[in-house]
Amino acid sequence: MRAAVFEKPGIENLKVIDDIEKPKLANPDEVLIKVKVAGLNPIDNIVVSGSIPTVRPIPHIPGAEVSGIVDEIGNAVNGLKRGDRVVIHKKVFDGKCDMCLSGLDMICRNGGLISVITNGGFAEYIAVPQRNVFKILDDMGWDLAASLPVTGLTPFHALNEAHLKVNEFLLVLGASGNTGMIATQLGKKMGAKVIAVSKEEWARDFGADFVIRDYDRIVEQVREITSGKMADVVVNSLGVKMWDSSFESIGINGRLVSFGVLTGADVKLNVRSLYSRQIKLIGSTGGTRRELKDLIDNHDKLQVKVWKRFDLDNVQEALQALLSKERSGRIFLDVS
Ligand SMILES: [Zn+2]
Numbered sequence: 001m002r003a004a005v006f007e008k009p010g011i012e013n014l015k016v017i018d019d020i021e022k023p024k025l026a027n028p029d030e031v032l033i034k035v036k037v038a039g040l041n042p043i044d045n046i047v048v049s050g051s052i053p054t055v056r057p058i059p060h061i062p063g064a065e066v067s068g069i070v071d072e073i074g075n076a077v078n079g080l081k082r083g084d085r086v087v088i089h090k091k092v093f094d095g096k097c098d099m100c101l102s103g104l105d106m107i108c109r110n111g112g113l114i115s116v117i118t119n120g121g122f123a124e125y126i127a128v129p130q131r132n133v134f135k136i137l138d139d140m141g142w143d144l145a146a147s148l149p150v151t152g153l154t155p156f157h158a159l160n161e162a163h164l165k166v167n168e169f170l171l172v173l174g175a176s177g178n179t180g181m182i183a184t185q186l187g188k189k190m191g192a193k194v195i196a197v198s199k200e201e202w203a204r205d206f207g208a209d210f211v212i213r214d215y216d217r218i219v220e221q222v223r224e225i226t227s228g229k230m231a232d233v234v235v236n237s238l239g240v241k242m243w244d245s246s247f248e249s250i251g252i253n254g255r256l257v258s259f260g261v262l263t264g265a266d267v268k269l270n271v272r273s274l275y276s277r278q279i280k281l282i283g284s285t286g287g288t289r290r291e292l293k294d295l296i297d298n299h300d301k302l303q304v305k306v307w308k309r310f311d312l313d314n315v316q317e318a319l320q321a322l323l324s325k326e327r328s329g330r331i332f333l334d335v336s
Helices: 042-049 148-161 178-189 201-206 215-225 240-248 271-276 289-297 312-322
Strands: 003-005 015-017 030-039 065-073 085-088 125-129 133-135 169-173 193-197 210-212 231-235 250-258 280-283 306-311 330-334
Touching (some): 065 125, 085 148, 133 289, 148 178, 148 231, 148 250, 148 289, 178 193, 178 201, 193 215, 201 210, 210 215, 215 240, 240 250, 306 312, 312 330
Parallel strands (some): 193 210
Antiparallel strands (some): 030 065, 030 125, 030 330, 065 085
C-alpha cells in the first residue's frame, strides 16, 4: 500500500512510499480501514518533528484524524461490516484502569494515541481495535467525518468540562482555527451567546453572535458586549500569546478551559485575581468515546471551512501549510 513514512524527525524526511506492507489484523477484534480523508492537526506536526520521544514504531506513519471505509473485520468483530463508513477514536486504552472504568478512556493510565504509539492514517490502510471504530451515516461528508475525532471532539469535551450553560457568554479565542470553528458552532448549539475572536469575517457564518477582530481590544470589547459581566466560559487553545486577554476576559465564577498551546505553554498567573473572582482553570484533553458518539449522532448543521486539500503525495506541503500564518480553515489529505 501507499503511505507517508518517516524514519528521522522532520517534515523533509516524510516520504510517500508505494510498497509498504498493508497492516494485518493482529487480533480478532481488529478492523482494517481503507482511509478516505485525513484531517491535519498540530499533533501531526508534533509527531513528525520528533518532539514526542515515545513515537513508535519507527519508521513511522503519522496521521491522527481519519475517516474511511471498513475493508476487513476480525473474527470477533460484530456490528461492523465491509463497506461501512467510519471514523476512528484516536485513543488507545486498556478498558481496565480506574479512569477507563469511570468512562474517561481518553485519560487511561496505560493509554496513548493512535498515530503516536501506533502508526497513523496517512496511509491507504490502517488497522485499529473495533472499540475505536464508529460508524457514520451516508449523509455525512468525508470532510466533516475527518473533523470529528480530533477537531470536533476536543472542543466538545472542553465545553462539557467547563459545564457551559444556556445563555452564558462563551468567548472563543482563535475562532477560525480548527477547534475554534467547531467550538463556536457547538457553543451555539448548547445555547450559549458566542463571542468569537477571529480576524476572519467568515467566523460569523459559524453562528457567532459577536465577532471581535481587533486582537488588541479583546478585553474591552468583551466588557462592552457583556455589559461589564465578562465571559462565563473562555476557550483558549492558543496558549501564552492570548493568555492575558483570555484571563482578563473571565467573569466572576467563570471558567477558562485549555487544550492547546500553539503560541507557547508558560504563562504568568495572578493567583489573587484567580481566587477573588472564583475562577476555575480547566485542562482538557481529547474526549470520551461517548462524546464522539454524541457528536456523530448530533452532527446536523456542523460544518467545516476548507482552506486547502492535498493528495497523499503532497503530504509534506500539507504539513507546511498547517504552519502557515495565512491559514484560514482546515487542511485535508485525500488519501484514496
Ligand atoms: Zn485505562
